[in-house]
Amino acid sequence: MAGLFSRNRNNEKGEKAPAPVQEVAPGEYSSEEGILGPASLLLGYALMGFVVYVVMVALGEMGAWLPMKKSFSGYASRFVDPAMGFATGWNYFFKYVIVLPNNLTATGILLQKWRPDINVSVWIVVFGVAIIILNLIHVSFFGEAEFWMSLIKALVIMMLILLCFIIALGGGPNGVRTGFYFWQSPGAFAEYSVTIGNNTHVVPGDTGRFLGVWACIVQATFAYLGTELVGVAFGETPNPRKNVPRAVTQTLLRIVFFYIAGVLVLGMAVPYNSKELAQATKKGTSGLASPFTVAAQIAGVAHLDDAVNGLLLIFTISAANSDVYLASRTVWALGKDGQAPHIMQRTNRNGVPVPAVALSSLFIALGFMNATKTAATVFGYFVALVTVFGALNWVAVLVSYIAMIRAMKVQGVDRSVMPYRNVLLPWGAYIALAITVVVIIFSGYAAFIPYFQVDKFLTAYIGIPVYVINVLWWKFVKKTKRVRPEEVDLFTGRRT
Template structure:
């Protein structure tokens, strides 16, 4: 009974005011915001902290893993970009899945993405506790985690423009810092600077057991961690609903992905492993900080620690935004609690933002109870959720494209490349990554949690969503034409209530 109440369908046609007062998201994100939100999602804890685990598993060959994984993610984002530009009003890829694959697929995709953002955000706040240990090793980690949750959560409640501006400046700090670190790192390598305790040189990439020092099996297993680093890039599809000119901003953001991967992942990690042999990089902190501390540049290490803190805050900022908008969209389709449709006068879905803040407080508890093991567990679960969402995006795109006529395909403003073989190869690759999670004991929990999560969602869908009074799950728009009709009704309602 409770589930039927909280998952009740959207208000009937006559209930105009509730719909318009509580469901209006603000289009306050411009091209600059969208581009840097995408950067903020891609450059976070997965790179600044999680890369140490991928290096430990795969050795220098992890650089190749980032290139391959990045190429697959680029195809996912191009496929998502095609749908987002064609129909930006949808607001999330969960809605695309509902239209093309059915309501259950949209329900699973939307809530798994929200779950992904919660888990990734917990990983990000956990990293903040680790980073603060660089200066305050005796202070309990959970204190810093709690402070981060409250600060970023409060900022997300202001307005979408405040969020966009905050993300712009936080991401700008990260970009400048990474470029500066690469330049300083190249200088350190070129002049063999340091204390002499470690060998500095590009030959560190192949002289310490070879390029595939972790073995082929270690390199393959590293993909399970590598893909975590790219999690959150799909936020580009979520921002389409609040972008001022999605037909321009979305392609610009998506097409910047390849250069970003080469610069921010491959080149950066190559510099790190050239300065410090890969075996000496540990998970006790950010490898970005470790390399400069290891060669005796303490002041540079301190500056970089500020940067990685900024990166983590930026990532949490994006996580809260993305999860909140996704839950808002689910509520709009009658697939989430109706209260999640409520927004502030500034167009911020405040209920969903508070839900995210509450979920992050769970991360505070986890950091107080199991501070040592939490990150790998959380990262593995986040990888499952992330890759599952990517698989659903690709399946949605394949179904949508196959339903198009040749004329409709030719009219696409931002078509995904390499159709259809690139999409098929990407689907196979993503599925293989999910299977890889079961090969290691440390990551196997991700599959277990993931299967239980999907099973629970399926039960909730059939017990609550399908049985809602007066709601047929097939009433969810299944085509762009249907969606356009729904959007027209919304606009007419807004005019009437105004």
């Protein structure tokens, strides 16, 4: 490959050939996982994009037919088993209180680009206090702040995708048109590698390339978590025949243009084996921006890393702010339903559930694991935990939907009477459920490469026994039983 890049020649159309890219040798950088190929990323994000879209349309059909304020946990209780509803509600809470220190850790990593002398834990304290205060004031201010931050996030994503696309077409300062050149050299699929300390372990051959694809699938699962939040409002939206299909369509467009298009243009603009990309991964100071900023650096665009790094701070701070809000409202709802301590349902005169906010904020302390572990390692722990918790939420949605469809069939209710139906259902729910279960079972693959690592194994799988224990506990305490298809209530609260 080095020879191909060093020819410095023009192609038949008079376009410049890609400039030399420094390749990285094993052991030259240190990161938790190696850099993955462009086709691997595209396959991973496309597959999990299908899964999350099916979850959304399943929520859409249930929300338009039988609106529920408790959403995920409410449908699980109504269609499957109250014990599953209890476990799903608490799992949803756990997901957000775990992703909270994850986002604050990411904030600290981003700020270390400018102040590497300040430990990540300091930034966790500063921004942790800030978002607690923000969540204790009136909810209208919270909504206004989130609106503007969400708008900025959408504009930033569009800008980065457009930038990489222009670079790939030769619009960068170096004038090099790469197109899909990097899919051929160094290639579309990379062998999976992991670095522990100063030692890089590469899994060679087809096995390594398969593990590379699987790593992208797990990574995409984490990236898509939270997309289903739009479905929470389906049960409350007016005119569901019009608004639910519109919301689902917007979700599909978001998956295609923000996620799939994003990884596609990155694969066109950055070779996976570039030394610049490896060094950015090692530093960890550019967070998720590193592939975009590396693309700009290779193309000759200067000083973009500082701008993108600053804009990404809005991403992580906004996400942490939302995490406290969603976790506190989840445990507040559980308290109102008698599934959490009674004190959790108390609110102040502004309607803010102060005890629930306090409980949710306690989990910020998990970020202080940075004091004994590197920030990148802690970030990896949180990613593994959140991936399992979030995927279990998808399982709850899909199982609830399948149970509802079976109940409709047993009770003689034709699906055609539903105000919203999607062509991917119900068959798509079975496929998406199978894929999600496989992802959960094998999400801890990294714990076995190159040897068994207890810490990675526990963080990858601890969510599963927590969920099962919650189900069994509630069944034991409340003596709940599985809801039989002929007993499912398909009509109370139905939209007309």
